[in-house]
Amino acid sequence: MAATATGDLVARARAGDKRSLARLVSVVENDDPGAAEILRTLYADTGRAQVVGVTGPPGGGKSTLVNNLAGAYRERSSRVAVVAVDPSSPFSGGAILGDRIRMRERFLDEGIFIRSMASRGHAGGLARATARVVNVLNALGTDVVLVETVGVGQEEVDVIGVADTVCLVTVPGLGDDIQAIKAGILEIADVLVVNKADRPGADETVRDLAQMLSLAKDHPWKPPIIRTSARSGEGTRELVDAIEKHRAWSAGSGEQVRRRRAAARVEVEGLLREALLRELAGRVGESRLAAAVARVAERSLDPYAAVEELLRG
């Protein structure tokens, strides 16, 4: 992308043009040519938006909840963005479903920007692609960015690392796997949400969570437990209040600075790694690599010996 074209798009996106914003977001999401230039130009203006992460196991109604949150934030902010990291995409290479349909109403609102991200094929990984997208939204006048992801694996935990406040969404009665996931929530959740709180077992889930919290070591921030019913919209107001409380605490206590520094480290280390991999490609070469891989696959060479050979040559 030529420098003047970028400048035009940035000016138009700043003025609120969603199509220009969408184009810039796509360029940085895919790390297309021009992405580094866009990010370098905008970087000084980042760090202003409030970034709220919403994570949790599949089937928890996160999309509907995020839809409600987007509506609630829109009442008090002029520009809200939703970045939905789609769990389907590791398999298909593309965001498939849902958000566009479910959020149709929000789509018609010029003040809400929605992006579904696939979780495969991002230069430097999903977490870094998310960070690039959030930075662009952030620099171009978005007040609140909601990042939705499925909180199961390490990669999803890394994605949510861009957020100032992390909401973990659980639902009553999802079985053992979910229990296991919950057991570790204290390390990443700032606000706990029990969605589908009208279902049987909700009281029990809230009680379980409260008990886990009570067992935790003294943390300076004690995550509140909010009951919601995303379908009816109940609890949305309380959830926004809890997020705002955490935001105020985080800004006052130095937690926000600490998190942003951690996010910056991920970004810088990632770029360093990419620079080195480019060096590597030049040094080793695909044909030598393919030949070594074939020998490793048939067990005539071990992988450690292969690497020694490749780096020696």
Add this chain to the structure above:
Amino acid sequence: MAATATGDLVARARAGDKRSLARLVSVVENDDPGAAEILRTLYADTGRAQVVGVTGPPGGGKSTLVNNLAGAYRERSSRVAVVAVDPSSPFSGGAILGDRIRMRERFLDEGIFIRSMASRGHAGGLARATARVVNVLNALGTDVVLVETVGVGQEEVDVIGVADTVCLVTVPGLGDDIQAIKAGILEIADVLVVNKADRPGADETVRDLAQMLSLAKDHPWKPPIIRTSARSGEGTRELVDAIEKHRAWSAGSGEQVRRRRAAARVEVEGLLREALLRELAGRVGESRLAAAVARVAERSLDPYAAVEELLRG
């Protein structure tokens, strides 16, 4: 770990001593000193075991199903191993629950080896740690290795890349997120399992899957759909038959070679990357990195400029 100690452990593990095997597996899982030596020693003996992956969204009863599969394979094989990648662990840094309790019965069987792996803190990532563990089990006389993971993110898809046959487990009625996950299954699943098939909605789920399969392009292997009820054990026999059919097809069609080559590439590229990162650490140094990160976090330097500065110095 001293070379003689390693040699002793290897000899004892080969003879069937589970404690020695457990020790070796821990060393390679954590990439402790001696790990590379163990893997280099054993590498030529790998590639013999049958590696079966079981993946799918949380709440699908995968652990119980794997427990049943372990029992069924144990009837025909002298040594079976289960490697369970625990979804809880990205948060907690340690495998927490479940397997040890759920699989108590299997634990008492000298022919079954069980390892729960946390999904955080593995050198080179979870997929590579899993590959190292599978390689050690493989080389030391295990006939069948069952790898269980939660199939949601890219990392979990990478983990399952070690398997010769991948079973994708779904259950009736898990909602939209699950639908989205299913939409891409054709790309990684060799056998489709509808577990909890006694639940309402099972016929519908089977029908949906069959329809998705019928829409797929001509694939040389058409994944069968197997109904199971992990709790009662129903369908386990049919599932084993389906896995065996895939195995025979894969060995005959060249698919197995293709997959093992892909896995070898991941391994070699990962080791190359690690070698380069060691170079990097020496070249940049932690104090310079921390200083640059702090400036990036406060937006007085952009990450691209930081990397240029760090690599120049």
